[in-house]
Amino acid sequence: MNEQIVILDFGSQYTQVIARRIRECRVYSTIVPYTTPAAELDALSPSGLILSGGPASVYDAKAPLSDPGLFELGIPVLGICYGLQLLAHFLGGKVERGGKREYGKGTLRVTEAACPLFAKLPGSFQVWNSHGDKLTRLPAGFVSVATTENSAYAAIAHGAKRLYGLQFHPEVVHTPRGQEIIGNFVHAICGCGRNWTMRHYAEQAVEEVRHRVGAERVILGLSGGVDSSVAAALLHRAIGDQLTCIFVNNGLLRAGEAEVVREVFGRHFHMRLRYEDATRMFLGRLKGVLDPERKRKVIGRTFIEVFQAATRRAGQAKFLAQGTLYPDVIESVPIAGNPAALIKSHHNVGGLPKRMKFQLVEPLKCLFKDEVRQLGTALGLPEEIVYRQPFPGPGLAVRILGEVTPKRLEILRRADAIVLEEMKAGGWYYRIWQSFAVLLPVRSVGVMGDERTYDYTIALRAVESQDGMTADWVRLPHELLEKLASRIVNEVKGVNRCVFDITSKPPGTIEWE
């Protein structure tokens, strides 16, 4: 499989998003620095080149300029935003500093419907702009193929040479038809088929890990969540027993969780898995801690301590593998409303002290969550792991208000197991972001049989969300809510009342803490 699109990175927030869009076209792509010489680009035999956007102006003294020879290779080129300006700058067009930034939504009007970039697209549609400079004169041989309110040259083309430029960002979600434009470039103009899959990604990532790690040993903190599980499966395929996974039971896991992880990774995949049961240590330190922030700190610090000790016992390792995803690594975005902010999630694992002298291996660093799931499936992980809902690092501690005690944990685990079971049975579990039980240690009066009870309350939470940043409560059917409430109150000793949380985020958060 040789077809590939090469993306030259000029420092845009969206370069990885472009790569993702190419993957969505089922075509392989590579990101290279903008300084890559034309001869080296040629040696990669790409089917097409994409010049990314970037924050600079082509006139800046330190403007990132690529090798102009790349326009002579006979390979189709698509310049996006700064990429368009660079293309125009090199080929004799004129770029001027704009009086004001053009930022936000605009309407694109296609003026050359025959341009293959716009095949099967309507005559006008919404696009997203974010640029200061402006093209004011076309380079020789180019025509304008689309305009916006503010620009006569929103899209330009030199059909014979297959050179194209877009002033707007087709890769972001605010250009809803952008994926089709990219698809047109990749398939119609560059002639790429739709052959690339996550299996290819897995094969390549396996090769890269082997190359990087050599004969050294690697440690990985396995939480049982999607990201660390997929990273573990990938690493294991690459280096087998050179990988040691450390799974810390902090005593705050859901019912059966430790068993699932040991079953899947230890017995099914035959990974070297160190199971560290630190329940007593965690619960001991949480005694008497009521404040949510303090709880998190205690848990975080204890985790590091346990993990460090476990790595020492596991023997010398040079590398630490982490399931970091692309949204975890992108810088925070300075401009409010920037589309890249929409793909950012705010709770990252990270957190291990710098003094742990490992080199990092992060094989999922370029991927987005849904792609990690596809990869997990390609690596043979069960649906139960790959499509599981997010579960916070501090575990059930954030779902018990006030002090965490063994008795309260027991109550919450039982209620939680019922929620999980019923959400799965009703076909809801995999359709929504999260569903869980929260223990409210306030007591209220109830009646069971002939007896008066004075017990705790369980709050049910079910939310829909794209990324955890905002969320809405799920309109679960009344029959399901009824079943949940009745099972929990009947089956979980210590609970006599069940409520359903109908707060969205904001103003609420997803977890209660």
Ligand code: XMP
């Ligand atoms: P909140 O409660 O802030 O949660 O609305 C947003 C999302 O983040 C999850 N969450 C965490 N995930 N470590 C994690 O890996 C944590 O410490 C943590 N705290 C909250 C939460 O479950 C929700 O999906």
